[in-house]
Amino acid sequence: MLHETLAELASQPPLVFAGECDHLKSRIAAVARGDAFLLQGGDCAETFAGSSADVVRNKIKTLLQMAVVLTYAASVPVVKIGRMAGQFAKPRSNPTETRDGVTLPAYRGDAVNGFEFTRAARTHDPRRLLRAYHSSASTLNLCRAFSTGGYADLRLVHAWNQDFVSGSRAGERYEAVAREIDRALAFMHACGADPEEFHTVEFFSSHEALILDYEAALTRIDSRTGRYYDVSAHFLWIGERTRAIDGAHVEFAAGIRNPIGVKLGPTTTADEALALVDKLNPDREPGRLTFVTRMGAKQVRDVLPDLVEKVTATGTPIAWVCDPMHGNTVELNGGVKTRRFDDVIDEVRGFFEVHRALGTHPGGVHIEFTGDHVTECVGGGDEIIETDLHQRYETYCDPRLNRSQSLDLAFLVAEMYREL
Numbered sequence: 001m002l003h004e005t006l007a008e009l010a011s012q013p014p015l016v017f018a019g020e021c022d023h024l025k026s027r028i029a030a031v032a033r034g035d036a037f038l039l040q041g042g043d044c045a046e047t048f049a050g051s052s053a054d055v056v057r058n059k060i061k062t063l064l065q066m067a068v069v070l071t072y073a074a075s076v077p078v079v080k081i082g083r084m085a086g087q088f089a090k091p092r093s094n095p096t097e098t099r100d101g102v103t104l105p106a107y108r109g110d111a112v113n114g115f116e117f118t119r120a121a122r123t124h125d126p127r128r129l130l131r132a133y134h135s136s137a138s139t140l141n142l143c144r145a146f147s148t149g150g151y152a153d154l155r156l157v158h159a160w161n162q163d164f165v166s167g168s169r170a171g172e173r174y175e176a177v178a179r180e181i182d183r184a185l186a187f188m189h190a191c192g193a194d195p196e197e198f199h200t201v202e203f204f205s206s207h208e209a210l211i212l213d214y215e216a217a218l219t220r221i222d223s224r225t226g227r228y229y230d231v232s233a234h235f236l237w238i239g240e241r242t243r244a245i246d247g248a249h250v251e252f253a254a255g256i257r258n259p260i261g262v263k264l265g266p267t268t269t270a271d272e273a274l275a276l277v278d279k280l281n282p283d284r285e286p287g288r289l290t291f292v293t294r295m296g297a298k299q300v301r302d303v304l305p306d307l308v309e310k311v312t313a314t315g316t317p318i319a320w321v322c323d324p325m326h327g328n329t330v331e332l333n334g335g336v337k338t339r340r341f342d343d344v345i346d347e348v349r350g351f352f353e354v355h356r357a358l359g360t361h362p363g364g365v366h367i368e369f370t371g372d373h374v375t376e377c378v379g380g381g382d383e384i385i386e387t388d389l390h391q392r393y394e395t396y397c398d399p400r401l402n403r404s405q406s407l408d409l410a411f412l413v414a415e416m417y418r419e420l
């Protein structure tokens with residue numbers, strides 16, 4: 001069954017083009033130079049059921065709002081990448097899960113098995129890889145339509161906020177920015193300027209390159225250059241658990257020409273980071289390599305400086321991005337996983353402080369969020385507390401920021417950027 005599925009995947013059309021990946025690489029090169037900011041986000045685990053038009057639109061809308069806040073308030077071009085259209089596989093710390101004395105395989109993402117706690121659902125099924133491909137295709141189609149088909153037009157800057165204006169501080173704060181943008185647009189228009197950039201946005205897809213059978217089946221030779229590209233997404237990253245220098249994931253990534261990210265957790269040594277640079281970007285190509293650091297709020301100020309300093313000393317262009325989610329997960333009594341908004345912000349603040357002190361560029365943020373009003377992380381302007389979490393705790397994996405917390409974060413990051 002696996003072989004048939006992989007053969008079928010290998011015969012499917014590409015989801016993205018090599019030229020698009022190169023274009024993203026040039027955008028990430030600007031991030032590494034200090035001329036742009038990267039905003040990457042989406043679910044921890046996308047699901048087939050959650051690939052509906054409404055859910056996808058809400059995520060795009062939230063990402064667009066965050067990007068507008070950052071672009072306007074921090075006056076910096078924002079490179080937008082979704083953890084979307086392919087984020088269907090999860091590395092797990094524990095291979096099994098036990099509930100009420102029953103032990104079953106852990107949920108590993110919709111590309112592998114089902115979330116429901118039954119033996120049938122938790123049994124892996126290779127045919128899910130095909131569903132992952134088709135679900136990625138339909139999500140990416142929507143993303144492309146939303147970003148270029150009129151929805152992302154800056155004149156709709158108020159419309160994205162319509163369901164959100166009243167009752168939320170973040171929504172009201174956003175509305176004030178939107179009014180200023182309106183005035184700026186009217187001014188530009190009166191001057192005779194109406195560039196294409198006001199009507200469409202560039203939007204890129206990404207996911208963790210975890211299931212190498214899937215990624216390899218979607219790796220193709222680019223007819224222009226004769227080089228390999230993984231056409232399952234524009235940007236692929238290697239997770240904290242699979243970044244071993246002699247491991248299969250790094251070997252795979254070394255062989256493709258897409259822009260690549262590597263997650264770096266608090267135990268990463270400078271030698272490991274340097275070895276990753278040599279292996280994944282031997283030619284020192286700008287935009288090729290992004291380090292996504294996820295140290296945790298408590299450790300970021302202690303462990304990040306050494307890595308940044310030693311990597312920077314090699315002269316390699318690197319985009320440094322902060323994932324303030326994965327080092328700040330806590331488990332409450334009763335086993336519910338959550339993240340405190342204040343910890344998330346504190347890690348971003350630490351990331352900015354470290355880069356400011358070293359004279360390097362804090363290049364972006366990588367977050368887990370959703371466009372819906374879930375209650376999975378505590379804190380933020382709407383002040384979600386622990387006893388609220390059960391109300392809308394919908395994630396299949398890690399706790400995500402909701403729409404309002406995501407906007408709060410965008411405003412705070414814009415302030416930090418402005419202070420640089």
Ligand code: PEP
Nearest residue numbers: 044239240241263294326
């Ligand atoms: C993730 O991004 O969902 C993830 C598992 O992250 P990390 O590899 O950094 O733990």
Ligand code: CO
Nearest residue numbers: 044368397398
């Ligand atoms: Co996660």
